[in-house]
Amino acid sequence: METPLLSVQDLRVNFIGDNTVARAVDGVSFDIFPGETVCLVGESGCGKTVSALTILGLVPMPPGKVMGGKILFEGSNLLEQGEEEMQKIRGNRIAMVFQEPLTSLNPVFTIGDQIEEAIKVHEDIEPEILRQRSIQILKDVGIPSAETRLRDYPHQLSGGQRQRVLIAMALSCCPDLVIADEPTTALDVTIQAQILSLFESLQKNWSMSALYITHDLGVVANIADRVYVMYAGSIAEQGNTLQIFNEPRHPYTQGLLASLPSRSKRGKRLHSIPGAVPNPAHKPRGCPFHPRCQFTVESCRSRFPEVCDYGKGHLSRCPVLYEKQE
Amino acid sequence: MLSFIGRSIIQKIVTLFFVSVVSFLIIHLAPGKPSQIDPLNPKFTPEILERFRQEFHLDKPLYVQYLLFYKGLFTGETVSWKDNQSVLKKIWERFLNSLPLFIVGTILTWTLSFPVGIRSAIFRGGFYDRSATFISYLLISVPGFFVAYILIILVVTQLHVPVFGMETFGLQMASWPTKLMDRVWHLLLPSVLGATGGIAVLSRYVRSQMLEVEGQDYVRTAKAKGLPPDQVHYKHALRNALLPFVTMFGLILPGLIGGSVIIESIFAWPGMGRMAYEAILARDYPVILTVNFISAVLVLAGTFVSDLLYLVVDPRIRL
Numbered sequence: 183m184e185t186p187l188l189s190v191q192d193l194r195v196n197f198i199g200d201n202t203v204a205r206a207v208d209g210v211s212f213d214i215f216p217g218e219t220v221c222l223v224g225e226s227g228c229g230k231t232v233s234a235l236t237i238l239g240l241v242p243m244p245p246g247k248v249m250g251g252k253i254l255f256e257g258s259n260l261l262e263q264g265e266e267e268m269q270k271i272r273g274n275r276i277a278m279v280f281q282e283p284l285t286s287l288n289p290v291f292t293i294g295d296q297i298e299e300a301i302k303v304h305e306d307i308e309p310e311i312l313r314q315r316s317i318q319i320l321k322d323v324g325i326p327s328a329e330t331r332l333r334d335y336p337h338q339l340s341g342g343q344r345q346r347v348l349i350a351m352a353l354s355c356c357p358d359l360v361i362a363d364e365p366t367t368a369l370d371v372t373i374q375a376q377i378l379s380l381f382e383s384l385q386k387n388w389s390m391s392a393l394y395i396t397h398d399l400g401v402v403a404n405i406a407d408r409v410y411v412m413y414a415g416s417i418a419e420q421g422n423t424l425q426i427f428n429e430p431r432h433p434y435t436q437g438l439l440a441s442l443p444s445r446s447k448r449g450k451r452l453h454s455i456p457g458a459v460p461n462p463a464h465k466p467r468g469c470p471f472h473p474r475c476q477f478t479v480e481s482c483r484s485r486f487p488e489v490c491d492y493g494k495g496h497l498s499r500c501p502v503l504y505e506k507q508e
Numbered sequence: 509m510l511s512f513i514g515r516s517i518i519q520k521i522v523t524l525f526f527v528s529v530v531s532f533l534i535i536h537l538a539p540g541k542p543s544q545i546d547p548l549n550p551k552f553t554p555e556i557l558e559r560f561r562q563e564f565h566l567d568k569p570l571y572v573q574y575l576l577f578y579k580g581l582f583t584g585e586t587v588s589w590k591d592n593q594s595v596l597k598k599i600w601e602r603f604l605n606s607l608p609l610f611i612v613g614t615i616l617t618w619t620l621s622f623p624v625g626i627r628s629a630i631f632r633g634g635f636y637d638r639s640a641t642f643i644s645y646l647l648i649s650v651p652g653f654f655v656a657y658i659l660i661i662l663v664v665t666q667l668h669v670p671v672f673g674m675e676t677f678g679l680q681m682a683s684w685p686t687k688l689m690d691r692v693w694h695l696l697l698p699s700v701l702g703a704t705g706g707i708a709v710l711s712r713y714v715r716s717q718m719l720e721v722e723g724q725d726y727v728r729t730a731k732a733k734g735l736p737p738d739q740v741h742y743k744h745a746l747r748n749a750l751l752p753f754v755t756m757f758g759l760i761l762p763g764l765i766g767g768s769v770i771i772e773s774i775f776a777w778p779g780m781g782r783m784a785y786e787a788i789l790a791r792d793y794p795v796i797l798t799v800n801f802i803s804a805v806l807v808l809a810g811t812f813v814s815d816l817l818y819l820v821v822d823p824r825i826r827l
Contacts, residue, residue, distance in 0.1 A: 240731055244633070265737070273734035280732075285725040289824055290747050300733040335823040351733065 185257075186213035187391050188237070188276075188359055193251035195229075195236050197462070198244065204462040206232045208415030209251075214359065219385065219392045221402045221423075223438070224412035225459050230395045231281070233412075234361045237393075238278055239268045255359075274304040277352035279362040279381075283345035283369070287336035293320075293347045294332030300351045315354070323350040324380055342373035346380070353384060360385060361393045366401065378404065399442055403427060408495070411435045414460050414470035421496035431490070431498035431507075433475045469499070477502045516815065520808040527804040532574050535793055564589055577797060586794045588787075595798045598783070603765065605674060606772075606779035608691075610764055612699035617706035618757075624707070625714025626749075629722060630741055640711065647708035656701050656774050669693045672776045698775045702768050713756075714749070721749040751822055758814025762806045765799060 195207040207229040214220045222230050235241045237253055237260065253260040255276065260268070272278075280286040288296060297316045301307060307315075313332075320328035323346040336344055345365060352360055362381065366374040382405050385392050394405060402409055402423065409426040411419045411434065419432035430436045440453040457474040460466055466473055472482040479502055489497050490504035498504070561567045565576050580586040586595040628637040647655070663669050670676050676690050721727065722745050730744040769781040780799070787795035818825050 238732055240728055269734045269736055271734070272732055278732045280725060280729060282725050286729045288726040288730065288744050288748070290751075290822065291744075292823075299735065299739075303733060303735050303739075337824045348729070351729075 184215060186254075187216045187256065188214040188393070189252075189254040190233070190237070191252040191254065193233060193236060193253065194249035195232055195241060196247050196249050198247055199463070202463040205415055205465065206246075206462050207236065208462075208465075210412070210415070210417055211251075212410045212417065212420070214391050214393055216358075216391055217389050218407045219382075219394060219405050221406035221409045222393060222395045222412055223397065223399065223402055223409060225397055227459050227462070228412045229415040229462070230397075230412055231363055234278070234363050234393065234395055237361065238272050238276060239263075239265075240272075240278075270304070273300055273352075273357070274355045275357055276359045276361065277355065277357040279345075279348050279352045279360065279365045281364040281367055283341055283348055283365075286348055287344055289336055292333050292335055293339070297332075297347070297351050297354055300354045304355050319350045319354050320347070322384065323347070323353075324376075325350075341369055342377060345369060345373075345377050349377070349381060349384070353388065353390075356388060357390060359391045359393065361395070363395045364397070366398075367396075374401075381405075399438060411438070414465055415462060416470065417499070418471065419498040419500075421492070421498075422494075425492075425494070425496040429492075429496075431492055431496065431503055432471075432500045433477050433503065434471050435498075437474075477506075516812055520812060524801075524804055524808060528578060528801060529574070531800045531804075532577070532797060533570075535796055536570060536573075577794065580794075581798060581801065586798060588792055588795050590787075590790050590792045590795075595794050598795065599765075599780070599798060599802070602778065602780045602783045605777065606764070606781070608695055609699050609702060609768075609771075609777065609779060612695060613702040613706070614760055614763070616699065616703035617710060620703070621707045621710035622714055625711040626718050626741070626746065628711070628715040629718035632719060637715075640715075644708040644712055647704050648712075652701060652705055653770055653774055655704065656697075656771070659697060659701060660774075663697060669696070671697050674777060694775075698771050698777055702771050710756075714753075717752060718745060718749045721745045724748070751818075754817045754821060755811075755814050758810040758812075758817065759807070761810035761813070762803045765803045765806055 189211075190213075191211050193207055193210045194205070197204040197206055210229065210233050212220065212222070222233065224230050232241060232246075236246075236248060237255075239260065241248075248261055251261070255271070260271070263271070287293065294313075294316055297319065298312050301312060301315060316332060317328045320331060325331050325343060325346055331339075336347070339347065345368075349365070352362075365381065366377050369377060378401060381392075384390075392405075394401070396402060406423045408422050409420065410417050411426065411432065413434050419426065419430065419435045421431075426435060427439065430439055434455070437453070437455040441455065443452055455474055460470060460473070466483075468484050469475070469478075469482045469487045472478045475482065477500075482502065487499040488501055489499055490501055491497055492504075565573050568576070577586070581595075584594070584596055587593060588595050588598060624640055628640045631637055660671055663671060670690065670693055672694075674691070674694055675687070676694075682690075722741075724745075726748075727740060727745050730740045735744075765780055768779075769785045771777070772779040772782045773785075784796065784799045786792075787799070
């Protein structure tokens with residue numbers, strides 16, 4: 183078996199408040215293999231973004247604190263790297279596209295400045311070549327008349343164009359891994375589809391791995407090779423896309439899939455999972471999902487569920503369903 | 509652009525007109541009359557008072573007084589009721605005295621507040637930030653005159669440096685380096701004191717502004733690109749944090765004429781602030797109103813300048 187490009191192992195991140203400790207990421211493990219697109223799915227507040235930010239060391243500390251685990255990138259633990267080593271990795275080896283295209287670009291610099299800066303910091307490059315490359319990359323992300331657009335400020339672009347610029351910035355150094363944190367959430371549906379297919383084609387063409395964070399299962403079905411379903415700071419279920427969509431083995435995944443609107447459910451009331459994601463500072467004991475779960479048995483309330491292996495990389499943290507299966 | 513400038517100037521002239529009317533009315537509504545300043549003075553016989561009232565048009569209706577005053581102001585004929593000197597000339601002399609104090613104080617305030625505030629924000633919660641916060645609140649809460657006296661005692665007893673007035677009396681014959689150093693020493697304490705309050709307040713603003721900007725998404729983007737911390741803080745964050753200070757920078761112009769009554773009084777500095785204060789006590793309307801009018805002009809000019817500066821520094825603002 184090939185070695186993963188990025189391997190997150192039992193990562194734990196806490197946010198320490200004045201008298202509360204929020205366990206935002208609570209034992210998360212996932213692997214990303216070269217060239218693969220991995221989706222991290224879950225409701226808002228389940229720790230997806232914090233996991234991603236921790237990979238790049240962008241979680242503000244304090245209040246954040248890494249309590250344990252490893253983030254192995256090509257074999258070296260990113261959590262043990264110094265600030266200068268991390269600077270060489272950020273943007274250059276691992277790049278990130280953020281959720282909010284409207285606020286993620288600096289309003290007082292031209293987009294040309296901001297793209298060129300991302301390249302310049304990692305490469306020694308002639309100004310003229312730098313310029314050509316910025317123009318090329320803007321063309322690659324589908325921005326018309328890129329030469330003049332370079333001199334525009336972010337406010338002169340539409341939301342979709344700004345997200346394209348952010349993607350251009352992230353891809354400008356041809357990173358090995360792109361982390362995209364809900365890059366289409368803030369955009370119109372039509373633009374979402376465009377950005378998604380752009381992202382996918384660029385990623386495949388340049389054979390980059392991608393970690394795609396989303397709460398949108400439609401997106402997952404479109405682009406993912408493998409899926410990690412995250413709930414309340416830990417991974418509830420993992421598997422390839424077919425396994426997750428066709429044979430979900432965790433009540434949470436089943437609930438998520440049941441809440442998807444589809445043509446066959448037309449006219450009926452949409453399913454919803456009762457309750458809400460627990461506050462990371464006050465998680466229930468045992469399985470974090472048990473207060474919302476229809477299969478809850480006594481042991482769910484007291485013991486954190488074991489991982490159950492369904493074979494072929496399909497894992498789920500629900501022993502109750504596993505026993506029923508057998 | 510040109511239409512913006514035109515519109516803005518017309519607006520400001522209209523504002524200025526209302527300021528002139530309101531300030532004129534307020535002065536005349538205020539209790540006390542110029543003719544009643546010293547009713548026990550035997551020299552002020554009723555006849556003299558009547559002459560005084562006629563001479564300064566105090567017997568005419570208010571609107572006539574208003575027109576006469578501003579006619580005098582624009583032709584430069586206004587004189588102080590106290591000593592019959594030209595008001596503009598009086599103000600100009602005092603202005604020249606206040607100017608060095610103002611310039612040194614402003615430079616100290618603006619050059620020191622920013623490094624202190626920015627450093628506090630970057631190392632938030634650290635030892636530096638805590639000490640800076642403590643000292644700032646100390647300086648804000650302790651009255652300026654109190655700090656002034658402590659400093660005067662220290663400087664005079666330890667350094668043997670002259671502190672009162674603008675220069676040492678009797679040095680007219682000394683060589684110019686001696687005179688220069690004498691002026692500098694006199695300038696030092698009042699301008700440092702004038703600046704401390706400003707530094708304490710402004711550095712707090714800088715800190716909170718910088719903290720707000722450091723939490724913005726684009727700062728995180730800058731970090732995610734792999735930029736070194738210096739570029740993240742001083743390029744991406746600072747440039748945005750500075751924007752609101754353009755407004756404040758425009759508003760330091762009026763400080764030119766306001767002066768600082770307390771500092772000037774403590775250090776016996778013959779500046780604008782003291783002159784205005786004394787004019788108010790003496791009900792010397794022409795001086796009060798002229799100072800008021802000039803500072804209104806400076807406020808409006810300051811906002812105009814900061815509007816123009818915004819055009820330069822904030823690309824989102826277009827006219």
